[in-house]
Amino acid sequence: MVVVHIDMDYFFGACEELRHSELKGKPFVVGTAAEKDKMRGVVQTANYEARKYGIKSGMPTMQAFKLYSELSYFKEDYDYYESISKRIESLLASYHKPIERMSIDEFAIDFGKESYYESELTAKEMKERINKEIGLPCTVGVSYSKTFAKMACDSAKPNGFKVIKEEEIKEFLGNKDVSKLPGIGVKTEARLKEMGISRIGELAAANPLLLIDKFGSFGKEMFELANGIDRSKIVERAETLSIGRESTLEEPTADMQKIDKKLGELSHEVKRELDKKGYVFKSVSVKARYQDFTEAIRNASLTHYSNSEELMLGMAHKLMEKLVGDKEVRKVGVRVSSLSGGIGQRRLA
Ligand SMILES: [Mg+2]
Incomplete structure (x- = not known):
């Protein structure tokens, strides 16, 4: 198992920098109190420039201003931070892997049986995309379990990337x-x-x-x-819950007949999991990984819930045709989302 942990760097502060570009490189804090009462509040986040003056989160704002009187100040704005967190989550969700949002700025992603090599490539891409598309820095930890991925991440802050394998733990x-x-x-x-x-x-x-x-x-x-044994599991939220399977083809191919055979197997497995948990689905998506390791995803939604394997496979086939074209693929995946039900869930828990 490989888990990737992503933790945004000084998240609230970075979000404020995003909309107040004049702040870049200047010490500032985000605090709990309204601006006019700022001296009565507590520092929520200090950016790295402010930290150089010894200013830390949890410190009374008054003390922070004593350490650096020119400090800029903002009241925390959760709605805004939450909206950015959602954008990060949907960027990560586009990779079609189980995600646990551990807090507003921390995500654990289950890479399943992927190798460290593959996981590192993808995790680096995630980090870069968060940086480019959202405009925020983050740190990434990769390991064989949730706890150790988080610890790897913590040890690499800020703006770092760290892998810890079993043999290094x-x-x-x-x-x-x-x-x-x-x-x-x-x-x-x-x-x-x-x-x-x-x-x-x-x-x-x-x-x-x-x-x-x-x-x-x-x-x-x-x-x-x-001793390096971690039993913690990644827990997806109901809204982001999805069930998917992916598999490498025997050999890279653009032959839809061969690909369909694989899609059939995968759909069957997804359907079994779906039934086991008592869910029905509304959306289907497929993923193709090409020869150069790039990936593409397509999805489509029904207007109603279904639990039909035939329908799932039919949709997967149509979507996959568009992705393949005449390009050879080496790995394919099928995933259903927008789930409902979950009667079996309680029994299984
Ligand atoms: Mg953070």
Whole structure:
């Protein structure tokens, strides 16, 4: 499994820079209070220029102005940040992979069984497109699980790109403070210190029974994380939920008959998953990956919900014909979205 974690850099601040281009390169903060009461609020985000003066998020605005009196100030504007977050999400959704929006400016994307090489190419493209099309900087972490992709990302901020593979995780974690592991707050950190554990490497070497005794199931979880075992899953939101399958062709081809055979298999698998979860679909999309690794996607929507495999395949065929033309493809995918239902979901959860 490969997971790509994308975290926007100083998101609120970067959003403000986007609409106030005169601010570029100048220290400013986004705060909680209205502009006229700014001294009563707290700093939400400080841009990197402001951080150079020691200004940090969570700090009273008054203190920030003491550190740098010429500071520019804006009140936070969630609706605006949310609208940009949605644009980032739909850019990422165009890659047709399961996405979990972890917060307004953080996304975890499931790359499934793709290789690190392929994932890196795509993840770099995502980073670049966010930069070019939305106009914002972000940092990207790639790893074999959700937690470690996020940690890779955190370690590469700002504007970075970091890959951590299974075989590198021990070294990556070893010397880090236990507080860097998600879920370990100040209290747990203090209790671990009492046990003589302050680094993740020490946690990894601790007696798991002792940890379970002290922290219950979380003790087991942190022991596993410290040892590079992460069970956290990517959870898609209902609105962005989709079910898809993709597969590499035996050999690159532009022959629609051969491609249709693959589309048939994929549609069948999608249909089975759909039934298992009790969903019906309204939209179908297909993806083609060409010889040069570029990808193209097409989608179409019905006016009603359906659960027909025939209909799915028929739509997939029509869409794919347009994508293939006379170009050879090496990989194809079928995905349904705009789902409804989900009766089976509860049973499965
Ligand atoms: Mg961020």
